[in-house]
Amino acid sequence: MITSFLIKSLDRTILVVVAILLALALLIPALNLMTAPDHPLHVPTYLVSLLGKYLTYALLALALDLVWGFCGILSLGHAAFFALGGYAMGMYLMRQIGARGSYGNPLLPDFMVFLNWKELPWFWHGFDMFWFAALMVVLVPGLLAFVFGWFAFRSRVNGVYLSIITQAMTYALLLAFFRNDMGFGGNNGLTDFKDILGFNIQADGTRASLFAASALALALSLVVTSGIVRSKFGKVLVALRDAESRTRFLGYRVEHMKLFAFTVSAMMAGVAGALYVPQVGIINPGEFEPGNSIEVVIWTAVGGRGTLIGPIIGAILVNGGKSIFTAAFPEFWLFALGGLFVLVTLFLPKGVVGTAQHYLARRRAHRAASGTQNESGLAEPMAAE
Amino acid sequence: MTEKKPKSLLYLDGVSVSFDGFKALNSLSFIVEPGELRAIIGPNGAGKTTMMDIITGKTRPDVGEVFFRGDIDLTKRDEAEIAQLGIGRKFQKPTVFESHTVWDNLELALNRSRGVFATLFYRLTGEDKTRIEEILSTVRLAARRDDLAASLSHGQKQWLEIGMLLAQEPELLLVDEPVAGMTDAETAETAILLKEIAKTRSVVVVEHDMGFIRDLGVKVTCLAEGSVLAEGSIDFVSNDPKVIENYLGR
Numbered sequence: 001m002i003t004s005f006l007i008k009s010l011d012r013t014i015l016v017v018v019a020i021l022l023a024l025a026l027l028i029p030a031l032n033l034m035t036a037p038d039h040p041l042h043v044p045t046y047l048v049s050l051l052g053k054y055l056t057y058a059l060l061a062l063a064l065d066l067v068w069g070f071c072g073i074l075s076l077g078h079a080a081f082f083a084l085g086g087y088a089m090g091m092y093l094m095r096q097i098g099a100r101g102s103y104g105n106p107l108l109p110d111f112m113v114f115l116n117w118k119e120l121p122w123f124w125h126g127f128d129m130f131w132f133a134a135l136m137v138v139l140v141p142g143l144l145a146f147v148f149g150w151f152a153f154r155s156r157v158n159g160v161y162l163s164i165i166t167q168a169m170t171y172a173l174l175l176a177f178f179r180n181d182m183g184f185g186g187n188n189g190l191t192d193f194k195d196i197l198g199f200n201i202q203a204d205g206t207r208a209s210l211f212a213a214s215a216l217a218l219a220l221s222l223v224v225t226s227g228i229v230r231s232k233f234g235k236v237l238v239a240l241r242d243a244e245s246r247t248r249f250l251g252y253r254v255e256h257m258k259l260f261a262f263t264v265s266a267m268m269a270g271v272a273g274a275l276y277v278p279q280v281g282i283i284n285p286g287e288f289e290p291g292n293s294i295e296v297v298i299w300t301a302v303g304g305r306g307t308l309i310g311p312i313i314g315a316i317l318v319n320g321g322k323s324i325f326t327a328a329f330p331e332f333w334l335f336a337l338g339g340l341f342v343l344v345t346l347f348l349p350k351g352v353v354g355t356a357q358h359y360l361a362r363r364r365a366h367r368a369a370s371g372t373q374n375e376s377g378l379a380e381p382m383a384a385e
Numbered sequence: 386m387t388e389k390k391p392k393s394l395l396y397l398d399g400v401s402v403s404f405d406g407f408k409a410l411n412s413l414s415f416i417v418e419p420g421e422l423r424a425i426i427g428p429n430g431a432g433k434t435t436m437m438d439i440i441t442g443k444t445r446p447d448v449g450e451v452f453f454r455g456d457i458d459l460t461k462r463d464e465a466e467i468a469q470l471g472i473g474r475k476f477q478k479p480t481v482f483e484s485h486t487v488w489d490n491l492e493l494a495l496n497r498s499r500g501v502f503a504t505l506f507y508r509l510t511g512e513d514k515t516r517i518e519e520i521l522s523t524v525r526l527a528a529r530r531d532d533l534a535a536s537l538s539h540g541q542k543q544w545l546e547i548g549m550l551l552a553q554e555p556e557l558l559l560v561d562e563p564v565a566g567m568t569d570a571e572t573a574e575t576a577i578l579l580k581e582i583a584k585t586r587s588v589v590v591v592e593h594d595m596g597f598i599r600d601l602g603v604k605v606t607c608l609a610e611g612s613v614l615a616e617g618s619i620d621f622v623s624n625d626p627k628v629i630e631n632y633l634g635r
Contacts (some may be wrong), residue, residue, distance in 0.1 A: 005506055154483035233504035235489055239482045246480040249441060252551065253498045260501045 005227045010143065011253025014226045017309055024126040029208030045204050054212035059218045061299045062225060062310035063268035065297035068297070069306030070229050072241035072259045074159075074292045077166030078269050080173050081141035083287035087125055087177075088140055090126060090190035090283040092133030093201070098196045110192070111185045118279045123182040128245045130197055136273040145266030146259065153255035153262075154210045158244070167290050174288035189284025196278050207279070214275045218312070221268050226308055228264070237261055256292040298341045304351025392455055393556055394419045394587050397493065400449030401611070405570050409435040412449070417557065422583035423597045425591045426622075427608035428632045433591045436608070437559050441474050442467040453557070469499065471514060473555030477562045479542040483535035487545060489516045489527050490534050494549035515618035517552070523579070524548035540571040547578060558588045576600040595623070595633075607632060 010018075028043055028051060035042040060082050067073040099106040103113040107120055126132040148169060152162060158296040180186035201207045228234050240254050248254050277283045286292075295318075303314020318340070326333045348355050395417040409471040410432045417423055428435055438444035439451060442464045444590045451459040459467055468474075482490050491615045495513055497503070512519060529537065535546060543563060550558055563579065564572040566605040575598055592598055598605060598619055605622045609632060615625040622628055 029465035228505065231505050232492065233501060235493055236499075236504055237484060238484055238494055242482055242484055243480050245443070245464070245481070246476070247493075248464040249468050249474050250494050250499075251465050251496075253465045256501055257504075372431070 002131075005131075010223065010226070013309060014222060017312070018209055018222060021215045021219040021222075023191070025212040028215075029212050032208050033204060035243055041255040045207050048204075048207050048211050052207070052279045053276060054228060054319050055211070055214040055218050056272045056279070057274070057296075057299065057319055058312040058315040059214070059221055059272035060269050060296055061315040062218070062308070063265040063272065063302065065300050065308065065311040066225055066228065066265045066268070067258075067261055069308075069311075070156045070234060070241065071237045072244075072256055072296070073262060074163045074257060075166045075262075075265075076163045077168075077170035077329060078296050080166075080170035080288055081145060081269035082273035082292075083173070083177075083283065083285075084141045084144065084286060085214070085273030086277040086283040087132055087184060087273075088127075088136040089188070089274035089277045091127040091184075091195075092130060093196060093278060094190050094195040097192065098198065100194055101192070104339075109185070109190070111180075111188065112183070115180060120236070124183065134274070137270050140272075141266040141270035145263045147260040149259045153258045156255075164335070167293070170288050170293055171290050174285050174290070177285035177288060187285065189282060189286075190277075191282040191284075193278065193281060198236070201278055201281070210275065210279050211248065213326070214279070217271055217275060217376075220307065221271070222282040222312070225268075229308065231358050233257070233260075238360035241329065257333050284311045292329070295337070298337065300351075302340065302344050302348075302351055302352030304357075307351065307353045307357065310351045310353035314351060394416060394421075394454060395440065395457075395589075396450070396452040397436070397440070398450045400436075400446045400451060401597045402435060402439065402444060402446045408611050410439070413608075413612050415444075415613065417587050417589060419556075420583070420587055421550055422497065422580065422601065422603045423589045423590070424601055424603055424619075425589060425608060426593070426595070426605060426632065427614070429611075431608040431632075432611040433608055434561060435611075437561060439475060439592070440559060450473065452628060457567040460547065465499075468553070469556075470498070471554070471556035472487075473553045473558045475546050475550055475558070475560045475563060477483065479546050479551070481537070481542050481545050484533065486531050486533055487537070488517060488530045490545060490549055491552050493601065494552035496552065496554040503577040520551050522549045523551065523581075540567050543567065543571075543575070544578070547575075547582070550627070551582065556586055558582065558586055560588060560590045562592055563590065564592065564594055571598055595619075 017090045028048055031041055031043040032045060032048050032258070037044070060078065064078045067075055097109065101110040101113075103110055105113045108117060109217060112120070120362070127136070152165065157165065175350075176182055177184050178187055184190070193201050194345060195201050196206065199209075229237065234246065236252055236257055240252070240257060243256055273283075273287075299315040299318045300311040302318055303312065304310025322337070325336055344351065348356060393416045395415075397413060397415040400410050400413045401408065412434065413432065415436070425433055425436075437443060439446050440459060442459060442462055446460060453459050453472065453493070454469060455624055457470060462470070482493065485493070492509070492513070496533075497507070497513070518527070524547055526541060526545060526548065529541070534542065537545060539628065547560075547563070548559075559580070564575050567575065572594065577590060577592065580601065590601065592599075604617065605619050606616045607622050607625070607628045609627075614631060615622045616627050623633060
């Protein structure tokens with residue numbers, strides 16, 4: 001059952017992208033660790049972490065695409081799930097510091113000592129164990145998405161209204177995490193990490209491994225997402241995106257379908273956040289910023305929503321552009337981002353990948369039509385969305 | 386609750402519903418027997434579509450009883466549950482899933498378990514394949530099976546939707562204006578198709594096209610202002626002075 005699900009998920013494009021990701025997972029760390037710093041092919045460590053960060057963004061965009069591209073839920077709060085996964089990982093990393101903090105308290109993280117707290121809050125227990133933290137990375141975002149989705153989808157909140165309440169959700173979390181007495185480090189968040197699973201978090205080897213882990217997580221999520229959208233369940237998702245009430249009258253529990261997709265997507269976003277935090281070395285409430293979630297929507301739109309590969313390419317393109325652009329003309333980046341969104345919406349509504357697929361399909365259809373003259377009147381293969 | 390358990394397939398009694406003070410249905414009573422093919426006519430705003438909304442769980446009645454198969458209270462169930470009970474509905478505007486192929490549209494409609502995990506791990510069995518192929522030939526779309534539904538003509542979309550209803554294997558089929566926008570030839574074929582379908586299940590057809598209803602040759606109910614005006618054969622109903630005044634015009 002599971003194997004047939006996975007085999008169905010692997011079409012050629014997905015296979016190629018998975019192969020590229022796996023190759024990168026080996027190649028980039030190898031070029032970083034095994035070449036001398038002056039070697040022409042050497043990849044400096046800062047670049048490894050930067051690329052690793054892009055991959056976690058790509059995973060976040062892929063998660064959003066599952067709900068937006070295939071299910072029509074425009075979530076403007078996906079960065080919240082990302083940040084929650086990041087906080088869960090951050091809490092583990094904080095507990096790993098132990099007595100090495102500035103105050104030397106073996107149990108309490110520095111900020112708690114600073115706030116004069118005497119004991120660890122209950123929700124910090126267990127985070128000294130990696131397996132527990134890893135579980136929370138998927139469970140906490142998953143649970144939030146489940147509860148949020150349960151109420152929203154059951155009450156049939158749709159479209160703009162749903163988008164607005166997802167923004168409200170991430171904004172509420174932003175405000176909550178800013179407060180010192182929430183117990184998550186307030187304004188400063190969690191930082192000064194020392195090691196992860198016993199390895200020094202600053203070491204080249206650890207950075208390279210984190211990159212490889214991000215590439216693997218992205219490849220795995222791509223296979224799972226592809227399996228989901230190619231299954232009959234995925235067809236139901238597209239059906240309810242295009243004609244929700246029709247899907248209901250066919251006997252499908254639309255709210256259950258959406259809830260499942262939304263929860264899986266939030267869990268993927270949580271994993272992305274957990275891989276992001278050790279690579280950038282900090283997590284603070286700024287990650288809940290509503291603008292962050294909107295940026296994810298832009299990456300997905302640029303790459304092509306509803307295409308799986310699109311959001312990955314979009315996230316890497318836009319963030320690569322951002323890194324270059326903010327170095328060259330820092331004050332113009334937001335204008336460039338806004339302009340990009342407008343241009344893509346107007347001229348490439350299917351995104352980069354969607355448009356490319358469209359032209360490829362057209363060319364194939366033309367070739368087929370000219371190849372077999374008797375097969376007349378080939379229908380336009382791609383429909384407007 | 387009433388003492389007598391109605392034996393009919395569908396039983397509506399004293400159903401009223403109003404929207405912002407406008408009485409869309411006014412103590413409507415209506416019965417469909419198993420295996421019956423029934424036509425419903427009536428002017429715009431007579432409550433035909435509202436009645437279908439009530440039966441399929443889209444709208445809840447203010448008062449009144451709606452029972453299916455004798456004792457299943459439809460007013461307490463939602464759309465998905467009612468659809469799974471065996472009530473299929475075809476909308477006025479053909480609504481098929483345009484970004485899916487004709488085949489996928491039918492596969493989605495097929496009467497199989499519709500849970501999240503059942504669909505996630507669904508595999509097309511030989512039996513399901515045969516069933517879909519059967520329906521494709523019934524609705525004359527076998528040649529278009531791999532085309533996107535968006536590329537079908539209006540009439541073909543109507544048929545695809547009827548095919549989807551067949552795949553659902555409902556006991557009761559509600560069909561809202563199936564021949565709107567169809568050519569005469571398509572209309573005649575649709576009448577044959579519906580009569581064919583009605584051999585194995587009950588069908589309720591809402592239609593404005595009197596010629597089409599005459600083709601069907603069945604019992605007709607005329608609705609006006611939310612309640613039943615007249616019921617009987619087409620000749621009986623179309624000669625009823627109230628019907629002439631309200632609907633057919635003099």
